[in-house]
Amino acid sequence: MTTLLFNLTWLKHFLAIFFLTFVHEDAAILAAGFSRVEHHVPLVLVYTAVFTGIVAGDVFIYLLGHFAQKNAWLRRKIIGPKVERLHNWIDSNLTKVLIMCRLTPGLLFPTFVACGWFKIPLGRFTLLSVITGGVYTSIALTLVIVFGDLVLVHLNYWAWILVAIIVIVFASTSLLKPKFAKVTEQALNDSETPSFLKMLKTYKPGRKNRHTGMPSPEGLKKLVSLAERLPNGLFYLPVGLRWLFLSARYRSLTLPTVSNPMIETGGFWGESKSDIMQQVGDEHQQWVAEFVTFERNGKGVESDLQTALSLMEEKGLEFPVVAKPDVGWQGYGVRLIEEHKHLLHYLNEYPTGEKLLLQRPVQHDGEAGIFYVRYPGEEHGRVISVTLRYFPYVYGDGTSTLQELIRNNPRMKTRAEYYLGGKTEHMSLEKQYLDMVPAEGELIRLSFIGSIRVGGLYRDASHLITPELSERIDAIAQSMPEFYFGRFDMRFESTEQLQQGEGFSIIEINGAGSEAISAWDPEVSIFKLYKALFKSQSLLFKVGDLNRSRGYKPMTVIDFLKAAKKQNKLIDQYPPAG
Structure with a gap:
């Protein structure tokens, strides 16, 4: 009888965590950690509840977008008039999109709906959902449980209430702007900047021989941490x-x-x-x-x-x-x-x-x-x-254009969008500069600012x-x-x-x-x-x-x-x- 009672209790926890993932994944992970630390629900059970709930939720949102093709009411509710502009972006960056949507609030639902709307292959979408969901669940749930065992459990239930409040506040505000949000905004933007305004806002890359006054960064074994x-x-x-x-x-x-x-x-x-x-x-x-x-x-x-x-x-x-x-x-x-x-x-x-x-x-x-x-x-x-702090730069090789140098540089290729277009918060380089061929060994400064965000x-x-x-x-x-x-x-x-x-x-x-x-x-x-x-x-x-x-x-x-x-x-x- 006691075993049956425990099983029923665990089942209640499983179902509560599973369906909570449909409301908010981080809240579900917090609930799973609470169930494990405070109620000793088996780890495999809480992990499975979170993982299956995340994947099921992803597929459900995908299907909403898919069925919107045939349902006018659904289409009006969830498909915006400019969503077609996102098709190429999502299709060519699906893995990156799924990873970032998992980590950035407010972006998951509309993007996954768009995946279904554009008929991204369900098998491909589900496979990536399983992989990203599994990795995310493993890391996040482990950290919550370990943290709970080490610290929160000693503060009793008040600590869990405090963390829950933080999760709720984080979920209900736009405290951190999603990394891809501005890319989305740009993709949905109808207006084009007039060419003369582009000229006014475009940074002109500077030709130099070296970083004056500082040790040369040449010879580094690693350029990206x-x-x-x-x-x-x-x-x-x-x-x-x-x-x-x-x-x-x-x-x-x-x-x-x-x-x-x-x-x-x-x-x-x-x-x-x-x-x-x-x-x-x-x-x-x-x-x-x-x-x-x-x-x-x-x-x-x-x-x-x-x-x-x-x-x-x-x-x-x-x-x-x-x-x-x-x-x-x-x-x-x-x-x-x-x-x-x-x-x-x-x-x-x-x-x-x-x-x-x-x-x-x-x-x-x-x-x-x-x-x-x-x-x-x-x-x-x-x-x-x-x-x-070294400003963003590339070295010329005498044969490659500036655009090719940016795309092939181990460090700058990870920030290429800042200079080749695609980042509304930074000035892209004009075609006349991107097409120039710097001399061999010539250092080209790409940006006035040196923040690591743009490749410094x-x-x-x-x-x-x-x-x-x-x-x-x-x-x-x-x-x-x-x-x-x-x-x-x-x-x-x-x-x-x-x-x-x-x-x-x-x-x-x-x-x-x-x-x-x-x-x-x-x-x-x-x-x-x-x-x-x-x-x-x-x-x-x-x-x-x-x-x-x-x-x-x-x-x-x-x-x-x-x-x-x-x-x-x-x-x-x-x-x-x-």
């Missing part, structure tokens, strides 16, 4: 789980928001870049690249242009200038502006009522991110790491840390009110001068959202990468805890998420970066 090949959702899953662990340990989900108490969210996201740079003391402003800020006033782009030109004249800035959003991330919306008409076009695309910066471009190839930490109460802080190469250069450099960065940081954790992004003339704490200009200061980006060096193993990320997380929570003990109160979770939502909403509205 394993971490870069993984989908962001999968890669950052352990980081997110460790955040929950640290939150439980320090009894606050948002403790890092007081790591830098004078900066909104501590500088984690949604903060004003200009406000942070203006916090640098007057005696150290010489190390910050000059800039002006203003808001689009809604009175017309010509009025905004005159305001910008007046402010530039007052500050002594001349073209070219760097235009960048005041609230931003990873170089979105950052562009080199060479003349009046380019600025006019940029302002016309920039959201009304939002602040932007116009900054003096630093004419050095050398770019570095210097990661800094100081515990509250310490007399001096310390530089944790130095990372050299990061190299660990912590060997450049010297007492002189540390002293200079510490002095700048201590001139800022209550600044303890962050990264100084700068351009510099040479590594020799940088080591002396000279010859550089700060172009941006980041707070709690900073990473020790040296870990993204392709020759750093993924284990060392996670070790570095976990170390920076630990430092971040420790700094926040010390500031909390001094009387600073962390933001509420709701306000923290609102700041993230605001930032991501703005990023979607920014002009293409360059």
Whole structure:
């Protein structure tokens, strides 16, 4: 009788988990972990429930699209008038599509419906669903169960309730923009940009002989790290789980928001870049690249242009200038502006009522991110790491066109869409540049920004840390009110001068959202990468805890998420970066 009761109980858990996958896969995985840890339901049973539910749900959504061909009511409800534009994209990228849809909220249902509508072979679709579903279920469920055994079970049911709330909030908001969403938007966009506007927004690649002032990146054994090949959702899953662990340990989900108490969210996201740079003391402003800020006033782009030109004249800035959003991330919306008409076009695309910066471009190839930490109460802080950032580039071979070089370069081919078209958030290169044949050994710079997002190469250069450099960065940081954790992004003339704490200009200061980006060096193993990320997380929570003990109160979770939502909403509205 007891065995029968257990079997019936397990059956109830199985059915509940199976059907919950149709509502939300992550919630089903959380429920499966709860069933395993708290009710000791066999692992094979909860795994099977999640896996079969995911595959069944995928096929069900596929069939909705398939039967919409013959059902007018269904067709009106789920098939948009522009969906035909997605056919070639889905058909040629089906494996990538299924992987990303599994990891990005809001994209799975419409894309799987489109697979059925376009009659992608059911066998091919199901096979890929089985593979991606199996891998995803194995990894996610294992992490939830292990995390539950190690941490959550000691906090009783409240911990499960906390994680459930996080899943619900994540599922009901657009906190993280799906990676393919802008590709979808572009595919569904009826309008074509006039050719003269394309000319205005297109970055012109620069010919150079080498990266001046920095060691040559030639001879690297690896150009793309394993971490870069993984989908962001999968890669950052352990980081997110460790955040929950640290939150439980320090009894606050948002403790890092007081790591830098004078900066909104501590500088984690949604903060004003200009406000942070203006916090640098007057005696150290010489190390910050000059800039002006203003808001689009809604009175017309010509009025905004005159305001910008007046402010530039007052500050002594001349073209070219760097235009960048005041609230931003990873170089979105950052562009080199060479003349009046380019600025006019940029302002016309920039959201009304939002602040932007116009900054003096630093004419050095050398770019570095210097990661800094100081515990509250310490007399001096310390530089944790130095990372050299190389702009996206290819070398000519004397026979291949620039387009061929991009497609064949081990690193740049993974970001080819940014330069060959297909990414609305970045300026593609004009055909005249793509068709040129660079000379053998000639280095071609592809983008003004050097973010890893668009193919920038990061190299660990912590060997450049010297007492002189540390002293200079510490002095700048201590001139800022209550600044303890962050990264100084700068351009510099040479590594020799940088080591002396000279010859550089700060172009941006980041707070709690900073990473020790040296870990993204392709020759750093993924284990060392996670070790570095976990170390920076630990430092971040420790700094926040010390500031909390001094009387600073962390933001509420709701306000923290609102700041993230605001930032991501703005990023979607920014002009293409360059």
